[in-house]
Amino acid sequence: MDKIQIAEKSFWVGKVDDRPVPFHRLILEKGTTYNSYLLETEKPTLIDTVDIAFGGEFVKKLSNIIDLNTLKYVVINHIEPDHAGALPALMNKAKNAVIVTTEKAKELLNGMFKLHNREYLIVKDGDTLDIGGKTLKFFETPYLHTEETMITYCVEDKILYPCDLFSTHIANHELFNDLAKEDITEDFKVYYQLIMRPHRPYVREMLEKLKTVEIDMIAPSHGYVLRDNAAKYIALYDEMSQKSVSDKKALIIYSTMTGNTGKIANNIYEGLTEAGMETHILNVKSSSIETVNEMAAASDVIIIGSSTRYGDMIGNIEDYIKEIIKLDLSGKCGFAFGSYGWSGEAIEIINDYLKKSNIKVLDSSTLIKATGANDVQLPLRINFYGDDERAEAAINAGRVAAEAL
Template sequence: MYKPIEITKDIFYVGVNDRTKESFESLWPLPKGVSYNSYIIRDEKTVLIDTVDICYSDLFMRKIRSVLGDKTIDYLVVNHMEPDHSGSIEFLVSKYPNIQIVGNKRTIEMLKGFYGITGNVIEVKDLDEMSVGEYTLQFYMTPMVHWPETMMTYVKEAKTLFSADAFGTFGTLDGGVLDKQICPERYNDEMIRYYSNIVGKFGSPVQTALKKLANVGVDALCSTHGPVWVIPENISKVFALYDRLSRYEAEEGLVIAYGSMYGHTEELAEIIATEAAENGVKSIVMHNVSKSHESNILRDTFKYKGLIIGSPTYNNKLYPAVDSLVSAIQNRNLKNRFFGYFGSFTWADATARQFEAFAGAMEFETVAEPIIMKQAMLGDVVDKARNLGRIIAEKLTSGAEVVPNNTSNC
C-alpha cells in the first residue's frame, strides 16, 4: 500500500502525520499539525529508530512492513522516551517479541517505569558504537535536550544523524518528507516556536550538544518532528539557528506584549510602537495577551532582541495572562534582551514592583524609566511612552550590547 520513502541508501522514513490533535502536550496549538518521525536502517541487522504516538500504531506498522515485508526488526534504538515517540514500543514488542531495545541507563529506567519492560535491553554509553552490518551506529548522549535520557544516533558511513527532538519543528509533512521536496521556509517560524516552547529552557545543554557534534559530518539530519534535512545549506542553517537560539541571541526587532481591559493600556502600547517605528525599528510585533497564544509570544521573544511588556493592575497583581507570560519567560531563562515595561491602575498600583522584580531576576537591560499610568493618559504619561519607544529603538538600531541589570559596572 505504501511506497517506501528512502532518505539515503538503506535508510527509510516510516513516520506519521497528526492532523487531529489540537494542542501539543495539551499546551501548544497545532494549526499546521505535527509529524512523529521514525526511521528504519535496512542492513544485515534491521534497526528501527524511535516509534510514534500510540494513536498511529496501526498505520506505523503498515509503513514498517512496506520497507521490511515479513522481515523482523532486530534492534529498536530509543533516542527519546517522551510518549509521542515511545508510545508504540509495547505494541512493537508484541509484534516482534525478540526485538532488542537499545538505550542509555536513563532510557532503560524509563522503559521499566512507563511500560514495565526490563528484558531484551542493551545499554549504551556516550560514543559507544554498534555494528549492524555495513553500517556502524554511534551514540551521542545529549541529556536535557530536552529530557534527561535524550541521545542522538549517528550512522557513520552514511553521515546520517538521528537527533531525537533536537532540530524539530511543528507542522505536518504534506507529501514531501525531504527538504529538497518542499519549500522549507514554511517551517521557519514553527521551528522557532517549537524551540522556544519545548527546548528553550535548556540553552546550556543545547550548547553542550552542539559542541559535541561540531566535528561530525552530517549529510542527513533526521529529527523526530518535521522535515528531514539533506540540502547542505539547510543543514547549516538549522544548526546555526539552534546555536543562536541557545545562546539567547536575537534579531533586531521589538516585541510589545500587553494586557488591556478597557483599552487604556493598549493605547500606551500603540504610542510606544509608533515612536519605535519612527526611530528606525522595522520589525515590531504586538501581542494582546488576551488574543495571542502564549506560544506565539514566546516564539517572538526568542526571535527579537527588544521586549516591552505592559499590564494593568488586576486584583493587586499583574493581569493574569501577563503574569502567565512573565512566568513562562522566566522559566525559559531568557537572556540578552533590552527590556521596558509599563503599567496602569485605577486606585492602587501593583505593576511597577512586580515588573521590577521580574527585570531584576532576568539578564535583561532595563532601558528607560517605567511608565505607570493612573486611570488615563494625563500629565507626562504620553511623553514617557514616547521616550521608551525612542530609547529602545536607539538601543536596537545602534547594535548596542545588552548590559544586564544584575551585572556590576564596577
C-alpha cells in the same frame, strides 16, 4: 508515505498527523509528523517509533515492509509517547529485537510499558554500534528536552537522528525541506523557542558534541528531514542558544548564624558569575537597609537567604525584606535559600514574602512547568552544609537564576 528512502538502505516509515494536535498545553494547528526511520542493514534497525495513538497502525504498516522477526535493534532516543508510544505494540511482534537506549530511558520505559522481560543494550556518550554495513554513534543529550534523551548519528551516511532537536511541527507529505512549499525557517525557530529554549545550556553542550562529526543530513522526529543545507539549521541553533547576561545584575542578601548560609550565598554567587552576570553579595549584618534597597531596585535578580533559629529568620533580615517587597519588582526574578539543622522554616517564610511582591518567584513548580527538569529544587533548602553535592546544588541554583532571565 509508507516508506520513503532518505539514504542507501535507510527509509522514513513514520506517520503524518494532519489534524490540530494537542501538544504540551498547545494546539499544533499545522499538525505534525512522527518520524521513524528503518535502516535495512544486515542487522535491521529502527530508530524511534510514532505516537502511541497510532501504534497499531504503525506496526501493521511496518510488518508489510519488513518481517518483524528479523528486526535486530530498536533505538529509542527519547521516551515520550510521541516517540516511544508504539514500542509496546512493536515489541509484541518483534520478538527478537533489542532495545537500544540510555540507562535512564530503560528505567522509564520499564515503568511506562512494563518491558522488564525484554533485552536492552545500554549505550553511553560516544558509544558505537555496528548494525552490519552502517555504524551508529550515540551522544547523551540530557534535558533536551528530558533527562534520558540521546541522539543517534550514522557514521557512513553522515546523517544525524536527533529526535526532538532540529524539528518542526508541520504535517507534510514532501518530507524533505528542499521540497517544502514554503520557507520553514520561522516554524523551525518557533519550535526551538517553545521546546528547546528553556534548556539553553544543554543545547550549547549538544552543539559542542556535534562539532566532532560531519553532518550532511538531519533526520529529526518531527517535521521535515533537513537534507538541504543542514549546516544552516545547526547555525540557527547556535545563534538562538547564544545568551549574554553581562548587562544584567544580581543581588544576594543573607543573614547567617554559623556561617553555612554565607557559604551557600557564595556558591550561588559562583553560579551567577559563571553565567556572566554582575553579582553583588551582602550580609545584612554589615549593610544598611538604604543600601540594600538601592541595590535591589537596580538588580534583575534578587536572592534572599537566612539561617533558621527557633523556627524563624535570624537577625533583622525581615526588616530588609519588608522594604524590598515594597519596590516595583516587575521584570525581576528571585528565590529564597538557607541552611538549616532540622526544620528550615526561615526559607519558607522568605519565599512567602517574595510571593507577596510582584517579583517572578523561582521555585520547583515554575522550573518543572517551564523545562520539565527537576534537578534543581527551589526554594534552596540545604541541611547544614558540605563541600559536596550541597555546594553543587547552590552553584546550579545560581546558574538557573541567570537562565531565568
